[in-house]
Amino acid sequence: MDADFAIVGGGIVGLSVALGLLDAGQSVVVLDGSDADPKASRGNFGLIWLQGKGVHEPRYARWSKESADLWPGFAANLKEASGVDVGLRQDGGLDLHFNDDSLADAVTEHEALQAELGADYPFEILSPETLSIEEPEIGPKVTSAILHHGDGHVDPLALITALSGAVVAQGGRIIGATSVSDIAARAGAEEGFRLTCADGAEIQAAKVVLAAGLGSAQLGPSLGFAAPLRPERGQILITEKLPPLIRRPSLIARQDRAGGIQIGATNEDVGMDRRVTLDGMAKLAAEAVDAYPVLARAQVLRAWGALRVMSPDGLPIYQESPTCPGAFLISCHSGVTLAAVHATSLPSWLLRRDYAPDLEVFGETRFAA
Known part of the structure; x- marks a missing residue:
């Protein structure tokens, strides 16, 4: 075996889970896709956000609140392990x-x-x-x-860097630019899974976690998952560096620690199209100026689009395969908010500890009704 756990997906979700498993004494290899893959983590708005979450499912609100409460300690631990300050500001x-x-x-x-x-x-x-x-x-x-x-924000790119550094510092392996083309349960008396990469390389692991975002929709069915995931495009703008203007983040804009104003984000059902559009940028700019008129004078430096990973009801999915025990699917569109709980409480569920959180409400069976 190459590792106790192979994690498919090296974004915020996959790396957070990897770090938690390493802390629990497991050996971990993370397989991150190519730069051409639609990585939600690279286009993240960076919010730790509780408002409005769990309106129809209080367990989601509690899960998000648990994670938000863990964030100060989580950020401190990341800095100690990686040397990277993720820029946490959590004063509402x-x-x-x-x-x-x-x-x-x-x-x-x-x-x-x-x-x-x-x-x-x-x-x-x-x-x-x-x-x-x-x-x-x-x-x-x-x-x-x-x-x-309880709300706040971080630098999402610094978070990825910190998570990667912490995973490696804890003894984990991260294999980048490696797309997984197939996952199969090992036959016969040998337990575990064989992961075949697009370049022909193979990884053997006792257990496997699918945290590949939209890629999980392609890989999941062979392991017994429905993986009913769809893309939702979000376009984002960022301005030049400005003096302090916005104290607290909103869903319209936040000011990063370098001074840039991040403006977002759209919610668009356009399939796998990640392109920015004039209409989308215009709507974002207009709403931002309505909220913060001072931004009418700001120069927009960059714009990008990224794809959120959405389940049918918008809630996370935590599911062990009914046909391939030891294979797990983890998916959410709030990877930053949930990063702290993914690195602390979630590993006990993956390891089937007696004290593991009850995540049954987030299983795929809810989609069968």
Whole structure:
């Protein structure tokens, strides 16, 4: 065997899981795809975000909250292991509203979640007066905002670098530019799996984790997974470096630690098309200027599109194969938010520990109904 676990996918999800398994004493090899693959992690907005998550499934809200609470310690551990500061800022995030109706709908959702989670779901409604003090650059078109105190953001590219460094420092192997073309359970008395790469190389592992994003939809069925995953394009803009303008992130914009304003993101059902469009960029820019008028003078330096990995109901998928025990599917579109819990609590589920979290609600059986 080359490793106890082979993880297919070297993005934020795969690397977080790998780090957790290494901490649990497992040997791990991570197989990362080629640069041509649609890697969601490379186009991530970098938010640690609880607002609105789990409205129809409180277990998701709790799982996200557990991870958000772990993030300060997780970021510190990553820096110690890799030497990379991921730029965590977690003093709340804003849900901006341009009319009273949208605010009322959001408050109803937040109150429902607070009824389920109690003190674990702290939020407050900011009046225009308070908002202008908290965020002086917010424009008059924004009528109110919801401040959720557990939200925050990181530098997503620094996070990938830190995770990669920590995995290697812990003894894990990362094999880059390696697309997996086939995974098969080993026959006969030999247990485990054989992973065949596009270049013909083979990896043997006792267990395998599919964390390949949209690639899991192609590899999953041979291992007994439905893997009903679809792409959703998100376009993002980033401006020149500016003086401090935005204190807390919102779903419209955030200011990174270098001073650039990241503006996003669209939600588009366009298949595997990652291209940016004039229409998409124009809509993003217009909404950003409505929220922060000062950005009308900012120069946009870059724009890109990336593909989110979406399940039919938008929730994560955690599933062990019903036909190939030891094969696991992990998929979500909130890899940054959930990175901390993926590196701490999730490995006990993969190792079938008695104290493992109950993730049955996130299994694929929910799609069979």
